[in-house]
Amino acid sequence: MTNSLNDMRHAKSLIFIGSNATEAHPVSMQHILHAKETNNAPVIVVDPRFTKLAAKASDYVRIRPGTDAAFMMGLINAVITNGWQDKEFIRTRVAGYQELVDVAADYTPEAVEEITGIPAAEVTRIAELLANNRPTSLTWCMGGTQHHIGSSITRTFCILQLVLGNMGKSGGGTNIFRGHDNVQGATDMCILSHSLPAYYGLSDGAWKHWCRVWDVDYDWMVGRFPAKEWMNKKGFTLARWYEGVLGEVEIESPSPIKAMIQWGCGSNSNSQYNRVVKALNKLELLVIVDPFPTVASAVTKTDNVYILPCSSQYETSGSVTSTSRQIQWRYKVVDPIYDSKDDYQIMELLVKKLGFADEFYKKIKQVPEDITLELGSGSLTIGYNGQTPDRIKKHMENWHTFDIDTLQAQGGPCDGEYYGMPWPCWTTDHPGTPILYDVSKSVADGGLPFRNRFGLEKKYDSSGRTENQLAAEGVYNPGSEVKGGYPEFKDVVPGTNWKTDLSQETLKVAIAKGMAPFGNARARCVVWNFPDQVPIHREPLHTPRPDLISKYPTYEDKPNHYRVHTRYKSEQDPNLVKDYPYVITTGRMVEHMGGGAETRSNKYLAELQPEMYAEINPRLANDLGIRKTDMVIIESPEGAKIKVKVKITKRVDEKTIFLPYHFAGTLMGESYEKDYPKGHAPYVVGDPGNTVTNYGYDIITQIQATKDGLCKVTRA
Amino acid sequence: MARSKIKTSSGAGAVSDGRRVTLNPKVARRSFLKLSAATAALTGVAMTTRMTAKASAATGKSGPYMGSKKVKTICTYCAVGCGIEAEVQNGVWVRQDIAQDHPVSLGSHCCKGAGAIDMVTSEKRLKQPMKRVNGKWTNISWDQAMDEISAKLLDLREKDGPDALHFNGSAKVSTEMAYLHRKFAAFWGTNNVDHQARI
Numbered sequence: 001m002t003n004s005l006n007d008m009r010h011a012k013s014l015i016f017i018g019s020n021a022t023e024a025h026p027v028s029m030q031h032i033l034h035a036k037e038t039n040n041a042p043v044i045v046v047d048p049r050f051t052k053l054a055a056k057a058s059d060y061v062r063i064r065p066g067t068d069a070a071f072m073m074g075l076i077n078a079v080i081t082n083g084w085q086d087k088e089f090i091r092t093r094v095a096g097y098q099e100l101v102d103v104a105a106d107y108t109p110e111a112v113e114e115i116t117g118i119p120a121a122e123v124t125r126i127a128e129l130l131a132n133n134r135p136t137s138l139t140w141c142m143g144g145t146q147h148h149i150g151s152s153i154t155r156t157f158c159i160l161q162l163v164l165g166n167m168g169k170s171g172g173g174t175n176i177f178r179g180h181d182n183v184q185g186a187t188d189m190c191i192l193s194h195s196l197p198a199y200y201g202l203s204d205g206a207w208k209h210w211c212r213v214w215d216v217d218y219d220w221m222v223g224r225f226p227a228k229e230w231m232n233k234k235g236f237t238l239a240r241w242y243e244g245v246l247g248e249v250e251i252e253s254p255s256p257i258k259a260m261i262q263w264g265c266g267s268n269s270n271s272q273y274n275r276v277v278k279a280l281n282k283l284e285l286l287v288i289v290d291p292f293p294t295v296a297s298a299v300t301k302t303d304n305v306y307i308l309p310c311s312s313q314y315e316t317s318g319s320v321t322s323t324s325r326q327i328q329w330r331y332k333v334v335d336p337i338y339d340s341k342d343d344y345q346i347m348e349l350l351v352k353k354l355g356f357a358d359e360f361y362k363k364i365k366q367v368p369e370d371i372t373l374e375l376g377s378g379s380l381t382i383g384y385n386g387q388t389p390d391r392i393k394k395h396m397e398n399w400h401t402f403d404i405d406t407l408q409a410q411g412g413p414c415d416g417e418y419y420g421m422p423w424p425c426w427t428t429d430h431p432g433t434p435i436l437y438d439v440s441k442s443v444a445d446g447g448l449p450f451r452n453r454f455g456l457e458k459k460y461d462s463s464g465r466t467e468n469q470l471a472a473e474g475v476y477n478p479g480s481e482v483k484g485g486y487p488e489f490k491d492v493v494p495g496t497n498w499k500t501d502l503s504q505e506t507l508k509v510a511i512a513k514g515m516a517p518f519g520n521a522r523a524r525c526v527v528w529n530f531p532d533q534v535p536i537h538r539e540p541l542h543t544p545r546p547d548l549i550s551k552y553p554t555y556e557d558k559p560n561h562y563r564v565h566t567r568y569k570s571e572q573d574p575n576l577v578k579d580y581p582y583v584i585t586t587g588r589m590v591e592h593m594g595g596g597a598e599t600r601s602n603k604y605l606a607e608l609q610p611e612m613y614a615e616i617n618p619r620l621a622n623d624l625g626i627r628k629t630d631m632v633i634i635e636s637p638e639g640a641k642i643k644v645k646v647k648i649t650k651r652v653d654e655k656t657i658f659l660p661y662h663f664a665g666t667l668m669g670e671s672y673e674k675d676y677p678k679g680h681a682p683y684v685v686g687d688p689g690n691t692v693t694n695y696g697y698d699i700i701t702q703i704q705a706t707k708d709g710l711c712k713v714t715r716a
Numbered sequence: 717m718a719r720s721k722i723k724t725s726s727g728a729g730a731v732s733d734g735r736r737v738t739l740n741p742k743v744a745r746r747s748f749l750k751l752s753a754a755t756a757a758l759t760g761v762a763m764t765t766r767m768t769a770k771a772s773a774a775t776g777k778s779g780p781y782m783g784s785k786k787v788k789t790i791c792t793y794c795a796v797g798c799g800i801e802a803e804v805q806n807g808v809w810v811r812q813d814i815a816q817d818h819p820v821s822l823g824s825h826c827c828k829g830a831g832a833i834d835m836v837t838s839e840k841r842l843k844q845p846m847k848r849v850n851g852k853w854t855n856i857s858w859d860q861a862m863d864e865i866s867a868k869l870l871d872l873r874e875k876d877g878p879d880a881l882h883f884n885g886s887a888k889v890s891t892e893m894a895y896l897h898r899k900f901a902a903f904w905g906t907n908n909v910d911h912q913a914r915i
Contacts (some may be wrong), residue, residue, distance in 0.1 A: 005796060005820055024828035030849040038779040139870045144915070178795035182914050185891035191898050191911040202907065210902070224905030235907030238914040243880045257908065259869060263897065269915060285868045291841055303849060304868075306861055309842035312835040313792045314802070314809070318789055318890025322797030324820070330790040330890060333802040334809050337836060339844040343860070343893040347900065349858070353866030356903050371892035396788055399778035399799060402819040419819050420797075591827055593793050594912070601840035609773030677853040680840050704915050 002436040003137065003173035004324035004422065006407050010171035011035045013133035015044040015126075017099070017157065018143020018707070023178045023590040025323070026528035027055070035137075035171075042129055046071065047143060047613070047656050049584055050251035050651045061126065062653060063084055064544075066147050066708030067116040070552075071521035072156035074112030074123045075130070076163055077104040082124075084131035087167025093450060093473035094162050099460050103534040115537055115548065128308030130164060135172030135256075141589070146707045148554060148568065149223040151700040153180075156284035159525050159535070166447075167523065178323040180594065181313075188382055188423070189375065193235030193562060198379035200499070202232050209500050211377035216359045224624035226254040233462025234562050238507035239270070239702045241565045259285035263343075264310070266595020267296045268664040271693035271704040274640045289346060292682070295664035298675040302644050308346055308679065311336035316343060318368040319392055322650035325433075326407075326420020328394045342370060379471030379500050380507065383424020383433070389429070395420060403690070407434055418446060426507045426517065437523075439477050443516050447477040452488045454521025456550045460526055461533065471520045479514030518557050531555060531699055539572070540708040541696040542637060544583055544655060546574030555699050562702050571695060579708035580621070583656045586689050592662035599662065611646045612666075615658035616713070621648045624713060631669070631716035634692050638708065642687035643669040643716050657711060658688035667691065669716075780807040788815065792835060792888065793828040798818065800832055809836050878905035885911040 005028045008014065014035060021028050033056065035041045046068070047059040054060040063071055079085050090097050109120035130136050138161055144153050158174050159698075166172030172639050178184045189197045192220055200206035206596065211218045225231050234256065236244045243249050244257035245553060260283055270276045277299045280286060286305045287333050288296055291312045297305065304612055317332040344367045351357045365368040369389040376385040395402075401412035407419040408431070419431030426443075433446045441447030449471055459466040469486025490497035492506040500515035501507075510517040539552045555568040591609035592599040599605045614634060628633060628648055633642045635655065644659070654656050665673055665685025673681040694709030730888050780786075784805040793799040799815025812833045816823040858913040872880040881904065885897035894911075901909035 017856055025794055025796050027798050027821050027824045027829070030822065030824055130881065143769070163811070176894035180838055180887035180912055181792050181795055181797065182889065182891060182894065186887040186894035186897075186911055187887070187913040189898055190896040191885035191894050191909055192914065193885075193907050193910045196902065197895055197898055214899070221902070224903060225879065226905070230879065233907065235901075235909060236882055237880075238884055238910040238912065241884070241908070243912065244908070255880040257882045258829035258871050258876060258880040260884065262881045262884045264888040265884040265912060266725055269912065271915075283873065285865070291835065294841060301851065303727050303847075303851070305848045307846040307853075308861060309844060312841075314789060314836050314888070316890070318892040321812065322820070326796070326797060326820070328790045328797055328805055330792075331787050333787050333789055333804060334807055334836060337841065340842065340860070344896070345798065347893070347896050349862050350781060350866065351900065351903075353862050354869060359839055360760075360899065360903050368890060368892040371895060374891065375895040389849070399788075402815040404819060404822065407729060407819060408720060422871070427771075433766065455876070459878070471735065561723055593828060598835065599793075599828060601838050602828075602831050602834040605828060605836065608827060677842070677846055680842060682840060684875055702914065 001175040001179070001324050002167065002432060003170070003175055004326070004407060005031050006122070006324070006404060007170055007173070007435060007677040008032055008175065009040075009136060009138045009139035009405055010035045011041050011043070011090045012039055012171060013042045013130055013135055013136045015130065016138070017046040017138045018145070019139045019141035019177055020047070020051040020053045020143075021139065022056060022589045024141060024179070026179065026590055036405035042298055043131055044126060048583075048652070050655055051587075056093065059126070059129070061118055061122060063135065064115070065583050065656065066115045066540035067537060068147070068153045069149060069156045070107060070112055070115040070143055071118060071123070072153070072160055073107035073535070073537065074109060074116075075127045076100070076156070077107045077149040078109065078124050078127035078161050079131060079160075079163055082127070082131070084127065085163045089165035090163065091130065092475045093522055094324060095458070095467055095469050095522035095524050096460060098465065099160060099462050100525035100534050101501070102462065103536060116375055117551070122323060129360050129684050132166060135169045136164060136165045137171060137173060137175055138166070139175045139177055140281055141177050143702055143707055145698075146705055148541050148696045148705045149538050150698040150700055150703050150705075151481055151530065152538075155527065155535045159521070162523050162525065168439060168672070169437060173435065179570065182320040184323060184325065185319065188321060188379065188384065191639070193237050197375060198381045198384065200381065202234065205500070206231070210378055212502060213374065214359070215362050220359070230254060236564070237562045237702050238265070239697060239704045240562065240564045242270075242276050245279035245282050251563050252560045253563045255282070261284060261287045261289065262294070262296060263289040263682055266294050266597045266664070267636045268595045268688040268690055269661060271690050272633070272638060272640070273688050291340065292601050293676050293680045294597045295688070297596065297677060298665065298672045301675070306370065309338065309340040310346060311340040311342045315340070317419065319372055319389070321388070321423075322420065324420070325422035327387045327392050327423070328420055329389070331396070359698060377502065380501075383426045385504060386425030386427050386430045386432070387421045387423070388428055391421060412628070424448070426511055427504070428512075433606060439475060441477065442463050442479045442514055442595075443477050444479070444511050444514070448516050449477060449520035450523045451516075452486070452521035453688045454524065456487060459530065460613065461528065465506075468520050471522055471651050477514060478522060479517065481508070481513040481515060482520070485520045485522070486515065489517050489688060541568065541705065542580070542694050542708070542710040543572070543575055544577050544581070546577055551575055555700065558699065561697070566697055568699070568701075576637055576710055580635075580712045584634070584636070584659065584662045584692060584694070584711040585656060585707045586659050586693060586705065586710045589660045589662060592660070594662065595664060596684070597682065600684040603683060606683035609683050611645060612689070613647050614661070615647045615652045617650060617654040617656070618650050619654040620646050621646065624715060626715050633714050633716050635712045636692040636693060640691045642691045644687050656711060659692075661689040661706070664688045758857050781810050784810065785815075791829040791832055793826075793832070798825060800829065802833075830913055847880075879908055882907060882908040885909060887912045
């Protein structure tokens with residue numbers, strides 16, 4: 001999130017696309033509804049499904065799954081053609097605007113209606129609603145990202161906010177609601193196969209930086225890898241690790257995957273779940289580290305599976321980063337129960353046995369506080385260095401001193417600081433950055449311009465125009481020595497820059513000058529290193545509208561996409577819809593979380609939501625002869641099937657089937673509860689929705705396309 | 717565009733005729749009252765402190781447990797990051813309370829957060845290390861588990877190299893632990909490391 005949940009109280013309008021906050025982030029609703037009621041802010045919900053959030057909306061827009069980019073480009077085009085854009089903001093803080101205008105022109109209201117199913121007049125009306133009620137807070141979740149063009153879709157959200165001038169403002173911003181409790185912190189630490197912690201990437205410079213932080217010899221680190229080149233190449237991802245085991249598609253890796261450690265991760269959140277199960281059973285070693293056995297313990301039939309009982313997060317301590325970038329200290333409530341051990345203990349046992357404990361724990365004596373300090377000392381890109389354990393704990397002790405509307409402490413020990421010191425928090429006396437890219441405050445007080453990350457100027461391929469990438473004259477944070485754009489800081493300490501100067505002198509010098517360490521630049525509408533430099537619509541790989549493929553085709557197939565050959569064009573079969581006529585999409589329920597290993601083992605939640613189901617429109621149900629409480633079989637084009645109960649409801653239209661994805665423990669109605677360790681099967685089992693989610697992965701991130709596949713439905 | 721409101725209260729599935737789990741009647745009543753107040757707050761009108769005050773009243777709270785202490789902590793479900801006040805007596809988490817002062821959650825909870833205590837009290841929690849032997853789950857010691865796992869990993873590393881391992885880390889652990897997940901992969905010598913944020 002660029003802003004915070006509390007800051008949404010200041011929005012004059014709110015638009016949610018692919019987010020069902022009422023179920024997925026329920027407690028955020030008090031801030032959202034505050035804006036709705038006190039500001040009379042329109043709440044616009046764009047979703048294929050009439051969600052519980054839609055029930056709270058002032059305006060609901062039903063969209064065909066996978067066409068979000070087309071709708072957003074339609075809004076952008078409507079804003080521009082009607083002259084509603086923020087011309088001054090664009091002139092001074094946006095790059096590639098003209099190139100954007102050229103592409104957006106294709107998305108007339110009529111073209112958008114043809115692609116999305118949203119009436120042309122509605123496109124213009126929503127654009128006008130946003131233009132007349134600024135600032136707008138824009139929120140998306142997995143409904144916006146889980147598509148093969150997810151990375152383009154998310155860019156259209158950001159660009160709309162740039163064009164409307166809603167960035168860097170209280171009540172505005174791009175406010176992605178993150179899912180798991182610490183997915184922001186885990187992302188920031190980059191448990192990701194393409195980067196070292198804090199988004200440093202995998203370049204030699206990144207490795208050398210982190211080796212300095214770890215105080216280990218770079219050459220020793222090189223020697224840990226099969227060859228130096230593999231340090232710089234991305235690894236397999238959670239989305240497709242199983243292809244590295246199965247060996248059925250072309251992979252580029254020094255070795256197939258033969259062992260897996262699965263630490264706090266439910267396997268049934270993966271699409272094409274049958275392939276996951278097949279791979280789990282082919283591993284020579286599977287280690288499950290979890291408070292609950294997870295479904296992987298039951299779907300494997302092999303002998304080389306270990307379960308290590310990890311304590312829950314209430315039995316250990318450490319910091320967690322909320323969706324608002326706030327860092328909070330999760331105190332230990334009780335010691336680990338039974339013979340479980342906490343995460344840190346298990347990691348230490350493993351690292352000692354594997355023989356690199358001396359190097360690994362070189363700077364870590366007191367757990368977890370020394371780890372907080374070590375990770376902070378290296379994570380300068382995102383300013384994780386100012387939030388020391390002592391400061392985080394002080395905020396926890398003083399909850400009552402923070403103002404609800406600004407999240408700033410009013411007096412008391414944390415006076416002037418923002419709750420949780422939202423990153424970047426550049427120094428140990430910085431208050432945190434409550435709103436990203438806000439030039440109304442000084443950098444020392446939590447303000448920031450846009451980051452200079454992509455050079456000083458750029459000649460665009462599409463237009464041949466060259467543009468300065470720095471912010472215009474007159475755009476700067478109060479107190480800045482430079483009264484306009486400037487590049488990132490480097491060579492304050494010779495040979496280093498603001499990201500690699502471990503003394504942090506560069507950060508202090510920049511802030512003393514009233515300037516941002518990362519420069520003051522423009523936000524880009526053109527991303528020249530992506531296949532779609534300006535985002536465009538491309539039809540889902542498995543589309544119910546084959547007539548649109550020729551105009552909006554997918555990409556060419558991509559070899560070695562995170563080590564795995566990935567099909568695009570060769571997968572986009574126009575005839576698929578004849579046999580698989582319905583769109584399948586997935587989502588959350590308020591009572592369950594993720595793969596459900598925790599919540600389906602929770603007696604209270606189990607009682608509230610005990611059964612898997614599929615939502616089907618009454619018209620479709622009647623056409624197929626399906627009645628209330630019937631079981632149906634849903635089949636994916638990959639040939640996978642589930643058997644689930646129907647929920648007949650107009651929440652979905654007659655072309656769309658909705659599945660919650662939290663269930664596991666049965667398949668085609670047959671239970672494998674007996675295969676869990678005795679007494680540890682969850683209270684609630686059901687067919688995993690992800691058994692029938694389709695093939696399809698984003699071209700940049702490889703996120704799975706679970707929101708716009710196809711299926712067929714028959715009465716069981 | 718449809719503007720009608722869905723009137724039914726909780727449950728996207730609204731399947732209330734499913735099987736029931738056996739509950740301790742005392743615990744069940746207390747939790748049910750607490751949950752129903754929280755659910756009403758969610759699905760009825762806007763959540764206000766008045767609604768959450770009701771949730772507190774419904775627990776029938778009557779003073780602290782003898783010699784107990786309060787621990788402030790953070791909910792482990794979603795990224796909203798709600799506050800929880802845990803009441804601990806003799807090392808046992810005996811009751812949870814809403815965190816009225818928390819600047820984001822303001823004393824609110826969803827039904828998941830209201831039942832957070834069951835992360836620790838659930839009978840389904842794993843009790844000791846296990847291994848499947850001849851198709852049957854068998855209890856083993858930590859020493860045996862770590863010896864066998866590390867021997868197999870080192871053997872694979874010798875024969876196939878570090879990329880024979882894939883490490884699926886977690887968005888459910890602390891930031892410190894998440895950092896150790898990534899650091900572990902680096903020190904093991906692979907970039908085969910990922911977690912839920914990918915998908």
